Amino acid sequence: MRRLPAVAAAVVVALMVAFFGITLNNTMATTAQMDAIRAGAYPVSVAAGRVETQLVQMRTLSSRVIYVRTASAIDGIENSYEEIDAELSCNIQLLAEEQARTGIEGNSIQGDYQRLLEAQAELIAFCRDPEVTNAEVERFVTRSIEPIVSQLLHTNAVIMDNSTYAVEQLYVEGAARGEQTVTWAVVLMVAVLLSLALYLYLFHRRWVLQQQLQHNVEEALELAQNASDAKSQFLSNMSHDIRTPMNAIVGLTTIAGSHVDDPERMRECLGRISTSSKHLLCLINDVLDMSKIESGKIVLNEERFSFPEMVSELVTIVQPQAKSKDQQLEIVIGNVSQETVMGDSMRLNQALLNILGNAVKYTPEGGTIRFTISEGSAADDAMRIYRFTVADNGIGMSADFVRHMFDPFEREETAAVKATEGTGLGMAITKNVVEMMGGTIEVESAPGEGSTFRVAVPLRPVPDGEGDADFSAMAGMRVLVVDDDPDVLTGAVEMLVAEGLRGEAASGGRQAVSMVAEAHAAGDDYRAIVVDWVMADMDGVETVRQVRRKTAPTVPIILLSAYDWAEVEDEARAAGVTEFLSKPLFRSQLCRVLSRCCGFGQPPAHGQRREERRQLQGRVLLVEDNELNSDIACELIRQTGAQVETAANGAEAVDMVAQAPDGYYDLVFMDMRMPVMGGLEAARAICDQACQEGRKRPSIVAMTANAFASDRNQALAAGMDGFMTKPIDVRELERTLGRYLKK
Structure with missing residues (x-):
């Protein structure tokens, strides 16, 4: 007891030294960060703003020559180019240095700007050539200058966003350091007050101990009460969630029994009974899975499975749910080269199905759900990282709920969520399964803005004879891919190029018709054409119909679709479609269909329908x-x-x-x-x-x-x-x- 005052004094001195050191360090760090922003992010933001204005001026000048081609006007435009370039080149240089320093991904802004200068010089030369028509000048501006300016503006926006982020980080870190300083000041003040009250504490020690004991008893009672309330709440939730589908099953069974002479009503009742029973099974499986996870008894299977088959089964389950709500389900396959892997396909399917199912449930009718899959390298050379991203424009979640959304039985207390069936176990199971597989799961969301889930799972690829088929016979073959989704378009072209084909892209039906006509006129026809069914400017069937008029009748045309094409199959074949291919689009599937259609494999029979289910014998x-x-x-x-x-x-x-x-x-x-x-x-x-x-x-x-x-x-x-x-x-x-x- 006699040493307590000395100990208290030592603690106060130590806290004062720590407070001084932390305050000094925070002040110096904040000042250094402000200096860095003043020297880097701020001038970069200013330069980016000027670059944007000057690029727009250049684009306007480039469009003006289409309408005015007098010698004086062309000279004026050339002088304007030079005046803008005098200032713009300095700003471009500053942005290029920022791009190189921070490692911002994307095209080199300096390289693109050099291409723009060369294109502008070529435009001036075109305009001065009397043999060049206005239409040719306009085509040059549209195809050569506009894309470069657009790319420069995009890169400039990325650099500006990066600089803005650096400024925002100053405020975030400044607030954090200020909060830290205040916290230490409070701690120091408390320590001083405690040291002054030390003797009073000694006299009242017995009373304090009694109060602490009473507090512990009350806290233990509160914990026990909370545990009892949590159990009662869980039983109440499960009773409600289980009785809801059970009530439907019992009631619909009674209704079906009273309408045995009405086949249509019977089928309706049986369909609803099936839906309710599946929902009940999901509830039971969730509870059992959570019980296994919490007891540590769950074991992952290590088995060989086909990645495309797993994804196809997943999409087959989710797509009807999305279609029933008139939602657009977009599936984008990135650079997935290793398609046969070792892992627990059932658990992976379960985790992804939980995320996709929630996206469908909490996205209003007419919304959009985007499912993206890609493959990347892992630290272990024998493994590959498979990344899954599910983004929707649904109701979103609050930041407070996102922090504990993976806790069991947690559901956000909003009217939209309460109106949707669920136990609050799906995301807890998903997180546990992903982490057991050595993966990670992240989520970004905001109320009214939708949610984005990112899952990364390491899987070990294994050789697959069918997936590793030899497509070398198609090397150099020119193939056109038509799709208005830029991600799908880029992924498909990359797949073709990876197999040695000359893959080219058209972002819409009209562009595709033009490219096919140009290729035919140049004597370098496309050997095959892949056309998406649903596009904004012109649907796939009409595109095929017009393409057939511009190319040889023997050129295979493959219709690509994320939906059931049965309703359009007859019309599509009449328009000239050779074969159909379903999304999601994997490399092996695309190359196998191209090989078959182009004569390198067994050709499909004309008018062949989907294979009917054959009867089994045994x-x-x-x-x-x-x-x-x-x-x-x-x-x-x-x-x-x-x-x-x-x-x-x-x-x-x-x-x-x-x-x-x-x-x-x-x-x-x-x-x-x-x-x-x-x-x-x-x-x-x-x-x-x-x-x-x-x-x-x-x-x-x-x-x-x-x-x-x-x-x-x-x-x-x-x-x-x-x-x-x-x-x-x-x-x-x-x-x-x-x-x-x-x-």
Whole structure:
């Protein structure tokens, strides 16, 4: 106790020294930053503003010569160019140095400006040449000068934004340092007051300890009450969210039963029952997934999967939801070169589906959702970083909610959010899954301005014979891509160039028709043309119709679409479309279709429609102890054309396989939890019998409600060949049957 005053004095002195040092450091740092901005960002911003004005003047002068081509007018314009250049070149030099110093991405502003000067000199020469027509001068201005000026203005705007950001950072850091200084001043003052009150504290120490004990008890009581309230709130939310689809299922089942003679009403009720049951399943899966994550029992699968197939399945699920709300779903594939990878496709699909699903839910009708995918290098040479960006123009989120949106059961308290179904678990699961895969997730959002989610996940690419097909026979082939989305256009051309083709771009139907006509007149026709279906200036079908008039009838034309093209297929083929290609557009898909259409692969039959589902041939043994589940599965399997027999438990299944002729059963669907003998034990017994007797055993696929990765691993370890979860997904069932049965 006697040492307390000395300790208090030492603490006060230390705090005073620290306060002085921090104040001095903050002042010097702020002053240095202000000097740096005064010497760098400020003159750059001023120069950028002048450059913008002078570039606009140059563009205006370039347009003026189209209308006035007298010698005096041309001389005046040339003098004006020189006057503007006298000041503009200095500003361009300053911006170029800023661009090089800060590493701002984009075209070199100095290089573009030199190109502009050369183009202007060429324009003056054109204007003085009496043999050059006004139309040729106008075309030169439009194609040579306007794009360079636009690029310079864009680069100038980027540099200006970067300088403005530096100034804004001064205010941000200044405020932070000021807050830090005030905080330390408060701490110092508190320390002084505490030292003065030290003796009073000693006399009242017992009373303070009693008060602290009472405070701890109250705090513990409050924590317990909060925990109880959180549990009650969770149960209330889950009760409401589960009862809502359950009420729909029960009510619609009653309605369907009373309208058995009305097929249309029955179909309507069944469709709604299906939607409600899927929503209920999602709620249950979210709770189970969150429970597994919090207990640390979730395990990621490491399996080979096709990136294009995964993305295609994802888009197939989301696209109908977006279409039902009249939303525009834009999918842009960047430089994805490694298309077959190792990872947990199911978990990755789940994470992306949560983000895309939220974008659809919280974007009003008629809104836009943009899904961008790209690939980049990773620190580990054996890995590649796959980046997914989902941007929407929906209702957005407040900054306060964004800070804790990944906490379980968190939902923003707004009318729009409350009107939308959800548990508040989806984003928590997404963040945990992404981080378990070694990736990152970021979000930017503002109320009324939409949200942007960025996910980066490392995946290990693996060789794929089909994806690595040799397209060298098409090297040098000239291909035109037509799309009004600049990102899709750039990505497609880069894909073609990467394969050695001469990829060229047209940003609309009218430009495409003009380019095709010019190529034909020059005797260097395009060998293939890829046209987007939906474009602003001219739709894809009309573009194809006009292009066909300008080129040879043998040139393949491929219609590209993010939608179901069935409604326009007949009209498109009549207009001259050779084949159809779906977005999202991956390199292997694009090159494979081009190879086939251009005679380097098997050509498609004229007028060929999409492949109809073929009936399967083979016999399936369904092992299921629940009679209702067995009846449902049997009916679904029979609809594919396959024959099906049933067993009520694992022991019965082992006997039926043992007594059947060799090769009698092609596939066994095995439930995991059954009386008498479970699925794991039965699978081991079937494998052991086949090995001992030298027989070919049937393929075994688990069909179970045990949906976790640990259950999958146990099934594979028991000798099973595949794994399916209940409730049965019809598409997954058909894919599984198609893998093991004959068509």
